[in-house]
Amino acid sequence: MTDSSDPTATGADAGSEAFARAWLSYRRRWWLLLASGVGLVALAAVADSTFPEHEPGKVGVGLLVFLCGIPLVGAAGLGLAAWQCPRCRHDFFQAEDGWQNPWRPQCARCGLPKWSLDPNAGRPPRNPAIGPAGERQD
């Protein structure tokens, strides 16, 4: 990898660097969600085993810890869902109709394949005979 502050870096290299940073951010958000979910269950289990005496009709400490931690896991999930595509800057997993699919293998808007470092990946090949506005260049 090249340094993105390197003035001799090509545009493609700079794009790849930006994409690599974006995918790292995505990966961190996934790990944060996973760790918060697993950590919450573990913490609730520890709290429940530490304070096993439950009075009938009262909420156990483990359940209370679990219920209080759900918003934190939800916030981690929202952070992942709001992750933006490094190419089009829209939510990567959200289609235009608002439907979220976190298992989507490519951007819902521009088709960038997941984990791609190529800014042009997933785009249809350009036809040199057709200009940017769709007019023929013959």
Ligand SMILES: [Zn+2]
């Ligand atoms: Zn996109």
